[in-house]
């Protein structure tokens with residue numbers, strides 16, 4: 229019996245000097261899982277690794293118990309809609325899907341039948357006999373989707389599948405994903421924005437700079453983002469007094485007095501509350517010279533990931 | 539997943555690829571290369587035919603032509619043999635003296651007779667066949683060895699086989715194949731067979747056409763004698779050599795296309811390698827496609843005795859192995875290259891450049 233999960237174990241991938249992903253460990257159960265992260269964070273790299281298009285430098289991957297190094301077996305249970313836009317030269321939408329199917333050993337007739345069915349599910353039958361090169365962005369997105377699921381795979385890997393779709397088609401596509409997930413398949417999506425996928429996902433995986441920064445059910449991930457500690461450095465002659473006042477607050481997790489006793493390092497889980505408290509302290513007569521956010525980049529990243537909607 | 543299934547996959551892949559290879563705009567110049575010599579031979583044939591029909595209308599009997607002696611005057615020759623087919627006159631200054639030259643040509647139905655007069659007297663008489671079958675075959679041998687083997691098939695295979703992987707990497711379509719439920723080796727085999735089918739059809743076709751164009755103007759008697767003699771064996775050897783060259787170069791360029799992006803590098807390296815192969819120690823010679831394929835050629839190409847020694851060394855095959863050994867050697871070399879290609883294709887990654 230094959231294990232039903234997709235497992236990454238300490239996987240690293242470098243493109244020469246450039247980091248693709250670093251020490252990724254994941255255990256993805258069936259259902260809809262979204263990979264969310266900004267451009268260049270490593271979403272496509274993870275998906276290519278799953279599908280065996282690239283190979284890890286370190287670590288191992290199994291997809292429902294199969295190795296990505298064995299495409300003959302892996303691709304029977306996997307369908308991958310890549311972010312690469314090109315279709316084979318001169319191919320029509322129908323060719324693209326049906327030739328893919330012929331490689332599974334379907335006869336010409338069976339392949340045609342299945343291709344039409346898949347194209348119908350993405351509402352592309354009308355354009356099936358036109359060249360893919362002449363498709364609009366959204367149509368190309370959909371024909372890739374049809375190519376990925378035409379052979380009825382257990383694992384669907386879809387790189388930014390909602391990108392470029394109009395609202396109506398998007399709703400239809402999401403309904404497809406939900407249907408597949410309900411049948412116990414893996415549906416792995418990627419997106420730039422958490423808001424785009426959070427309501428439809430069973431799990432989300434946040435990724436930045438090639439590292440997994442949070443994973444789990446959407447509620448937990450959101451909490452984790454909200455509560456991620458921010459660090460500030462405060463300079464004040466009355467640093468010691470401010471330290472004792474801050475220490476009383478619930479959302480402050482750590483306060484450290486610097487050696488010169490004129491500076492403080494503060495960690496808080498709620499920046500809004502924290503800034504209100506600082507205002508109170510300042511009005512109370514403690515001279516505060518400066519407040520600096522210690523790790524602005526990380527803050528900005530989290531803000532970005534949840535779409536700024538705190 | 540069993541062998542018959544994989545073989546079916548190979549066939550499907552080869553069929554799909556063949557369409558692409560045959561109709562790709564990238565292969566267009568390959569057809570031109572393959573057909574160019576045939577065009578030249580056809581041109582030569584047309585020229586011979588035109589001259590034949592011109593000469594045939596004014597045949598002079600052999601006895602009359604035999605009666606022409608050195609020292610005869612042009613007038614006495616014309617009196618006996620009639621107006622010549624060709625007649626040129628010119629003056630030449632030699633040692634402060636004008637010398638009058640005149641050339642006349644007659645045809646006895648088979649041979650041309652060239653008469654050269656100086657100062658009004660016949661100075662030389664030469665007889666030559668209108669078409670020299672032997673010589674044409676030598677020219678064909680030269681075209682085959684120097685043009686087809688060293689140029690057309692070499693660069694044709696470079697164009698066809700390097701593009702099988704590299705071309706799809708540039709087009710960003712290679713992942714389509716990698717996402718099929720097929721072993722990478724299956725894919726490699728399918729693509730290789732597609733390239734082979736295309737290149738063998740194009741080049742054996744070109745060679746056969748060229749061969750036919752070479753025989754076309756020759757007299758029926760010559761042609762028949764050739765077909766009853768060594769002709770079929772020659773044709774077979776040429777076609778086999780062309781096909782084996784495709785098999786050998788194809789495997790090399792297929793592997794090169796997997797490892798390198800720039801086609802110029804392997805082309806130059808291989809061209810040099812094949813070029814200096816004659817100087818290499820015996821063991822390294824065996825790693826050359828040309829070494830084997832040359833051994834299959836039935837007629838030695840014409841090589842001018844006055845050619846510089848370096849050129850002679852580069853162009854003459856050194857102690858060629860017997861044909862059967864050569865064929866087997868080439869297939870073994872190909873197997874070795876394909877084996878290493880199959881190892882490379884397993885490691886091959888989709889890398890369309892960082893921007894995508």
Ligand SMILES: Nc1ncnc2c1ncn2[C@@H]1O[C@H](COP(=O)(O)OP(=O)(O)OP(=O)(O)O)[C@@H](O)[C@H]1O
Nearest residue numbers: 243246247248266267268269270271272273891892
């Ligand atoms: N073929 C490659 N060669 C070199 N570097 C690469 C290559 N592919 C990706 N990278 C680098 O690896 C990192 C991760 O890229 P990846 O394509 O996985 O990101 P992504 O999350 O899919 O981004 P996007 O949202 O833009 O699709 C980036 O820094 C990128 O520059």
Ligand SMILES: [Mg+2]
Nearest residue numbers: 271272311387
């Ligand atoms: Mg991407």
